[in-house]
Amino acid sequence: MLLAASALLFVGCSADAPFVATPSPTPTADARPIGESATPMALAFAPLRGTRADWAAMQHPSIAAKIDNHEEARPQVALNRTDIVFEELVEGGLTRYVAIWHSDMPPEIGPVRSIRPMDPDIATPFGGMIAYSGGQEIFVEMMQATPLVNLVFDYDDTGLFSRADERPGPHDVILDAEEALSRNAALAPPPVQFVYGGTDPLADPALAATPTTTISQVFSEERFPSWTWDAAASVWLRSQEGAPDLDDAGAQVHAVNVVTMRVDIDWQYGEVPKTVMVGAGEAWISVAGRTAHGTWSKGAREAPIVFTADNGAPLRLAPGNTWIELVPTTGSVTFAP
The missing domain is CATH 3.50.90.10 (YerB-like)
Structure with a gap:
């Protein structure tokens, strides 16, 4: 039975069996055809969703981004295409998101806003990239001290970010996610974060x-x-x-x-x-x-x-x-x- 990559191994035959991380992401050589196709396809599970996926399609890093949740930042771009979103409290009783995209990478994401002190603790386990617009120097330094590739609007002169004309500033910073992924394609895929079961994992x-x-x-x-x-x-x-x-x-x-x-x-x-x-x-x-x-x-x-x-x-x-x-x-x- 072929299961592979994104560091996942499906244990047992039950739909509620957990996924267990393994050190080797290499698919086995006995890949079997899927459906009518005669072309072997290495099966895997999307590490941040637990859904079945093509092994090759998962071999790229994730992008985490600090996403604005001010009323003037809504509706956010590609929010329904995320794998995981964290909502956190910020100043004034407002909230912002740390959103992570991997299995369904959109061309653009945003609006991107500034970093906060808890974000290194949230984003570090995912590896890959973190995008944000800037922030207090102490918070930026905290994020830059992580292993993540920092994509920072305030420091960017390469065209990764743009401002959306139809959105009011500062709620208008958009990341070119496709270009960010292209430039950092050699980074490892994110590791598994959670244990997944079947479609009704709380039935026990x-x-x-x-x-x-x-x-x-x-x-x-x-x-x-x-x-x-x-x-x-x-x-x-x-x-x-x-x-x-x-x-x-x-x-x-x-x-x-x-x-x-x-x-x-x-x-x-x-x-x-x-x-x-x-x-x-x-x-x-x-x-x-x-x-x-x-x-x-x-x-x-x-x-x-x-x-x-x-x-x-x-x-x-x-x-x-x-x-x-x-x-x-x-x-x-x-x-x-």
Whole structure:
């Protein structure tokens, strides 16, 4: 049975079996034809989605970008094509995103904004590139100290970034993602971040998952996103401040997995909040109209986040895209049946 690359090995025959990282991404020589084709294709799994993919198509780095979430920055470009998005608290009770693209790379992404002190801890495990518009010198230095290739609008004179005429500044910086990928194609693909199961990974009664139709998350008085389960489409649909959250194509932002993490805020940088990412805390995984409670842990900047159920088992995600809501402990989270 051929499974390969992106450092993944599918264990066992069950649809709920986890994916385990392996040190060798080389496909085996006995690749089998897919469908009617006589051309062998090495199968793999997209490392940031857990979905089946062509091995060769996954052999490129990811691009993480600091994405604006100001009202004047909406709708964001290619937000529904992300693999993983983190939402974080910034100044004034607003939020911004660290969005990561890999399995479905768009030609452009944005609007790109400035870096914050928690972003090195969020982005480092993915490797590849990080795009942002600039930031306070101390935060830029923190990001440049990571192994990531930094793509910085303020320092760029090579045409990687442009300003969109139809958008108001400073919410108008767009990254040419295709060109960024072309220039950095030799970088390694991102490693696996999470454990994936089947399409209903919370079905095991031992996980004590509860039916969920709506997830409500309060970051501050200014930002309170929510998610509604769409059973027909098998996705969560996102709203912000009570209105549907749309991308630049006019589609409502959606996710297969919604992860809610309760996080502490470090105020050592004055008015700039730093989400504490290295540590542990309470977490919920919402998949397929269910929510299971557990904990999250992250041992170091370079380490992935680990989700564990209350019974000690791994909390698995369903194959597909994921949004991770980093809700401060001063905020609130509710799950409606």
